[in-house]
Amino acid sequence: MTQGDQQVRTRTRVVTSLAAAGVVALAGCGTDVDDITVGAGKGWPAVHHDGRNGGTSPVSGAESVSLSWSRPVGGPIAQPLTIGEEGQMFVTTSTGNCAIFSFQMLTGRKRFCNPLGPSTIEAPTVVDQVSNVYVGDDGAVNSFNYLGQPRWRTPVAGVPVAIQFTGDGKLLTVTQSGQVDVLSRQTGGREVPTLQLLGEPDFLRFPRLTRPASGDGLDDCRTGGPRCAVANTTAVDPATGRFFVTVWQPGNGAASLRAMRYAEGKVTQDWSADMLTGGSATSPALSADGDTVYVGDNSGRLIAVNTSDGSTRWTHDLGWTPVGGIAVADGLIIPAGDEGYLTALRDEDDRAEIIWERKDLALRGTPAQTAGGIGYTVAAIGPGLNLITFDTRNGNTVDSDPLPGATGTTTGTSIGPEGEIVVATRLGEIFTFTPA
Template identity: 35%
Template sequence: MQQTGRGRRRRFRAFTTVALAAALALGVSSCSDGQEEVRAYGAPGWPTYGGPGGGNANATPVTVPDGIELAWRRPTGGPITAPISLNQYGDVGITAKTATGCNTFLFAHTGGRKNFCKRMVEGTQFNAMTFDQHGQPYLGEAGMLLSFNGGGAIRWRMPLIGSSLSAKFAGPGRVLSVTTQGQILLLDAQRGEFEAPEVRLRPKAPEGEPTFGLGDCLTGGPQCAVTAPPAVDEKRERFYLNFRADGAAASKLTAMSYAEKAGEREITGVWEATPPGGMAGPATLSADGETVYAFGRDGKLYAYDAGDGELRWSHDLGGFGFATLSVSADGLLIPAGSVGAPLTVLEDEGTKVRVVAERDDLQTVSLSTLAGGDTAWTVVRTGREQRLVLTEVSTVDGATKRSFDLPDATGFATGVAISAAGDVAVATNLGEIYYFSTESEE
């Protein structure tokens, strides 16, 4: 039977994606002891909250190819608050707050077919899935962290104190879980067993009330110990938290280690710093692991030395907005402002920050993603109807390069995820997923 051009493209893209995944696995195994690396690690593409790696950088070296178009769109049936994650094939993992039916979904990258869906408990809607190289998701809810296989069957469960925040990998074979009530667990990704003794940053946190303080996590209130997922540095074996101690007036940027001591892993504090007014949002780590960024509630962005917490510089943003940040490998920064804020590209010069480009005419409604080819992808709103548009801009001068309508979309987006093959996925807060690819839905 004659194969169509579209069929040849689909087979080629599938081969390319699998080849990329295999190449990454080979690269990891080549750094090991000569045995094939079978321990779990982050999948190629956009496997967790904050994109590739564990630093919450929202950046990828992948360049989105020419010729992408809207391939499919799917509703979830409820509002979306957590970012999209993508497994090694580009399949979409998403959670939503739905009144009935499923609130956890995995959609196929080709056509948006529902691979599986589940009903999980309160708190899931604040979690992004975390995918390992085998396409196995790790996902939390109030009182529980779960590991699934690629088909959605449960592999293991771990009870929690508080509600889970998005899990992160902390080196091959290890999963780090931090809860809203300050419980920290380092677990074996395969078996769900402890890799280090647990730590409770709030020892008096109620054990039988997993949703306690969950509302305060949205505002940074006193009943929420940790409001956002950690930024993880696997090389240094550290992670960085927005943590508010019980009874404290404000939250602090807190550096912690999970390195071995006397042959056993131990979770310990390293240093802490307090941005004026307290910290907002998650910590973000530079690509070289030398700088950690934090938003202060005074409206400034702060850069700290990741080694000792010494302040390097601060930059007045006029507000902390969504308190999230995108950081490229070469030190470009794009803070996510409030809904309708201009797009601003900054550069970290070590002891100060420089404004590279500003687009006052763009009303951004999304965290941006820095990508290959000196570009950034974001969502903006435009026109009298305030419709949403996926937009690619140059990080050299801020000029618009490409734009794609998100049909019927209003409100704001939770971010932009880019797959290993260069597909682009966007979720709106009103519950719709849009997937752009060089293949159209048949």
């Protein structure tokens, strides 16, 4: 690639500064004009595809797929892979030298790997339409271009466990300790004053109060426990500026679902509802019309909430704890959870109706829906794992493909721009399938 081609691809001037310890110094880089477009587009730009956490791709799913390649990354994986407009893949991990990897879709060849803080493994990534990637680590939000060159680094309190695009193309980040920031994608600069979901510390009453370690409470995030204030990815409604976040306030008996609003140069709270028994189990997921937000808790319930006022429309006892994401498309709700099985429900306004159940398919990943009524998930088949292609209308298996040598569970199901399906095991191996 020529230098000119590279400049066209990046569309921005990159200025870097390396500190003696090898950490990127905080610096605003790039132009004053925000010329980088964002949006769902093709690929899988966020952990649950889009800002509403819909777990649904506009690409038509293939009824038959085959394994294209697989490779280990050298460390465990905790978050789903994201995929850019042109198929470039990004994943966080924990190895001696690399915390974020990027791979090429066609061959699995590594494009770059960069060192970051040890807690990067718990931080999701988001990708814009020119394959700039945004990711958190211990005490910061970072941005790299498609070649892995640093663009900027902005300090925050904690580790960003939720990162999304806003409707006006800014970067919304929330740390596990509850710090909310809206950042410029070009420079990393703060667009609005920082908000603390747990309230501002009172240094007059507690003059010896110290800042917790960046990774404090992260272990509880995996189960939505009380030491992790924010355990899941926020859901964003770009039309209204609202975003929905789960928060466990210290001392409360249950976690809450909160509706926040980013508008007029600030972030404010619309409502808060203490409803998540045992803590939040899933990320909130918005319906396509933005009227309903779905969320799961650790008592095994799936809950439908009115976005206007936080009132509960219905609750449904799954009989198992949903975990991770909820795939929502055309009124069809498919929850994830390694303790459960593949099932689909429909929102009937005042109740949830089970459309079909596959109790023979024990979930080992997050279901994803595509256009054309095709869905994908990973299930336990015998001692191993298989990628299951299913008909979302009735749950019937359309195709089943083994993940050779894979055991345990997977972090998510991501769909590429050409209908590729990518899953990663928590032990640290990536499997890529392509339409047959």
